[in-house]
Amino acid sequence: MSEKFAPRIIEVDYNGIESRIRKNEDLKKSIISVLVKAERMLDEKPSNEVRKRLLSRGYQYFLETIENKFPFPKASNSENYRLLGVDPPSLERSLQNMVNQFNGSELSLSGTDLVMTNQGKASIENDFTYFTQNVKQNEILDFALKICNILKENEKNFIDYCDLHPGAPKGVSWHGNSNVEQKFLIVKPERKDIDSEYKYVPFARGIYHVENKLQRSLQLTKK
Incomplete structure (x- = not known):
């Protein structure tokens, strides 16, 4: 079922x-x-x-x-x-x-x-409120929320590389087989203004992207 x-x-x-x-x-x-x-x-x-x-x-x-x-x-x-x-x-x-x-x-x-x-x-x-579209995206959202909680729990020991290096891309990223960095931005840093601290939240575009990648991988595996 x-x-x-x-x-x-x-x-x-x-x-x-x-x-x-x-x-x-x-x-x-x-x-x-x-x-x-x-x-x-x-x-x-x-x-x-x-x-x-x-x-x-x-x-x-x-x-x-x-x-x-x-x-x-x-x-x-x-x-x-x-x-x-x-x-x-x-x-x-x-x-x-x-x-x-x-x-x-x-x-x-x-x-x-x-x-x-x-x-x-x-x-x-x-127009700017993003929802999950299927069960798999709900699972990825759960994983993203876990990452956000980990970052929050460890924020005292967490050094934001981006604050030390202005202009650096923010988010969770990974490296594939190519030399091009591919971003799985399922979470992103967010703050209200320049004086407030970052908090980490799920990132809709990244979750859609990851789910699409997984679907493609499953299709290739079935072939």
Whole structure:
């Protein structure tokens, strides 16, 4: 009878979460900047309705709105632009990029502001929370936790080579038959800030890598 599998959390990449949040904050500034330029050219005050349409339809909505303001509808577009003192083509790429950036972000329009909703934050946390995917990975995770405990129990006698040699790679590594060092980073050092001490935690990418290596070895053995 096969062992019943239940996924377990390997790690939460807090640095990845913070980086994605900062990226959304930078995107917010960029998107707001384009929205303000478009609103000024349209002679519109910031409103939820206008911003919602700009964020969903971009340059298409912008052109339709500006054309409805043409003082001389029968004249050419360029002549009407000149009379209105606007230059829509200058915003075309910016508006297209803005729509793509907004759709690819965790931002949401609230009133006239862009905010990250609880759903957006949960989506980011989910992207950077890594789970085991099978029984073998659970076994490797157990082994990684044992290593972490050993390092913790012996931390007073443990000298961190990386602290003595800045820039050195951190983690548990092994050497194969080749001259290339292959890393089994099933645990990794982690610390909150530069002044805090390292603690060792399981490393998801390494566990996935080790399990994949084991599966390949088993396939070769069966052949």
